[in-house]
Amino acid sequence: MIKTNILGTEYEFELVDLNSLELNKNDGACYTYEKKICVRCPEFLFTKSDSENVKANRLMEVIIHELIHAYSRESGTCYDDDESLVEWMAFMIPKITTSYEEIRAQLERQDQENE
Numbered sequence: 001m002i003k004t005n006i007l008g009t010e011y012e013f014e015l016v017d018l019n020s021l022e023l024n025k026n027d028g029a030c031y032t033y034e035k036k037i038c039v040r041c042p043e044f045l046f047t048k049s050d051s052e053n054v055k056a057n058r059l060m061e062v063i064i065h066e067l068i069h070a071y072s073r074e075s076g077t078c079y080d081d082d083e084s085l086v087e088w089m090a091f092m093i094p095k096i097t098t099s100y101e102e103i104r105a106q107l108e109r110q111d112q113e114n115e
Contacts, residue, residue: 002106005101006067007074012036013063013103018044028062030069037066063103067096
């Protein structure tokens with residue numbers, strides 16, 4: 001299980017298969033009470049004919065999207081107005097990027113171990 005620190009709270013990160021009940025029809029989900037982020041495996045993003053680069057970019061987008069949910073919850077931010085959201089994201093994006101890089105590095109290590 002991959003883990004990442006979200007503002008002092010440990011979250012689990014998991015890639016799940018196409019038929020995962022956790023995601024329904026979504027590519028990702030953030031379960032803030034369970035401290036868990038689930039993202040659909042790259043091979044199930046888009047179609048088989050899409051390039052690995054397209055799937056990798058989508059994977060990055062989904063991971064960052066779900067990390068924003070986690071950081072928002074852990075920071076106690078409300079989405080009451082757009083300006084507040086913009087300011088919050090500007091402050092948090094570097095932290096979100098660090099968490100994404102931790103997950104990406106662990107995924108790469110897992111891929112190398114599975115080869």
